[in-house]
Amino acid sequence: xxxxRRLYRIILxxxxxxxxxxxxxxxxxxxxxxxxxxxxxxxxAARVWGAGLTRILxxxxxxxxxxxxxxxxxxxxxxSYMDILVTASTFPLRFTPKAEISKWPFLGWFIGxxxxxxxxxxxxxxxxxxxxxxxxxxxxxxxLIIFPEGTTTDSKVELLPFKSTTxxxxxxxxxPIYPILLHYKEDDDHIISWFGDATLLxxxxxxxxxxxxxxxxxxxxxxxxHGKNRKEFSHAAHEAMNSEYKKLYLS
Numbered sequence: 001x002x003x004x005r006r007l008y009r010i011i012l013x014x015x016x017x018x019x020x021x022x023x024x025x026x027x028x029x030x031x032x033x034x035x036x037x038x039x040x041x042x043x044x045a046a047r048v049w050g051a052g053l054t055r056i057l058x059x060x061x062x063x064x065x066x067x068x069x070x071x072x073x074x075x076x077x078x079x080s081y082m083d084i085l086v087t088a089s090t091f092p093l094r095f096t097p098k099a100e101i102s103k104w105p106f107l108g109w110f111i112g113x114x115x116x117x118x119x120x121x122x123x124x125x126x127x128x129x130x131x132x133x134x135x136x137x138x139x140x141x142x143x144l145i146i147f148p149e150g151t152t153t154d155s156k157v158e159l160l161p162f163k164s165t166t167x168x169x170x171x172x173x174x175x176p177i178y179p180i181l182l183h184y185k186e187d188d189d190h191i192i193s194w195f196g197d198a199t200l201l202x203x204x205x206x207x208x209x210x211x212x213x214x215x216x217x218x219x220x221x222x223x224x225x226h227g228k229n230r231k232e233f234s235h236a237a238h239e240a241m242n243s244e245y246k247k248l249y250l251s
Contacts, residue, residue: 002209009208012056020049024113036140042115043092043142050088058212061086065219070178071141073170075237078147079155080194083182086215093143134169152195155183159242164234171230176222179241183249185214220244
């Protein structure tokens with residue numbers, strides 16, 4: 001039964017990617033190649049894409065909080081590659097992938113048509129351009145999402161210390177951040193968290209075959225800059241999020 005489910009879902013996923021490719025290209029054609037209006041519409045298209053994939057994979061998202069209050073930089077803990085599907089189905093998003101992904105066959109091109117902000121940590125000049133793009137995007141109330149732990153973790157441990165560089169745009173622009181917490185219902189046969197030495201493809205194969213996935217998204221109160229530098233802002237976010245995560249899942 002699981003093998004049939006995987007095959008059926010893979011066919012649907014490929015079909016959905018095909019549909020969303022034309023949808024994104026249509027938006028870009030109607031709005032022109034650039035411009036903030038095109039970016040806003042593409043961020044909404046990303047939500048349609050995420051909603052379709054969560055439906056195909058039967059990811060049941062339980063939401064705590066009001067998504068309408070979130071307009072800016074979303075800061076999340078990081079448990080799995082599934083996080084991007086769960087968050088994309090919950091909020092309109094502009095993606096912020098690593099620059100090397102742009103060179104991947106098909107996937108790099110597909111992500112590219114969504115007008116992402118490519119992150120190149122090895123280029124100082126690119127970093128300045130990226131910072132300006134972040135600030136412009138956030139000031140136009142287009143959601144960006146960051147995972148400041150820098151890697152995925154086991155859902156049964158506290159949040160890792162945050163990397164402060166990802167808070168630079170919010171600190172410099174004096175903009176609020178919107179913390180969220182992700183969690184998956186897991187048991188020995190349903191491990192959604194992908195971390196440590198786990199190999200990607202076998203993990204993906206197993207996840208695609210699961211009958212359902214239960215995910216929770218908790219929207220916390222926004223955190224205001226109040227003149228904090230990026231390290232202070234990062235520390236304040238970590239304190240608030242880690243405290244709430246321990247209360248919800250580790251107590």
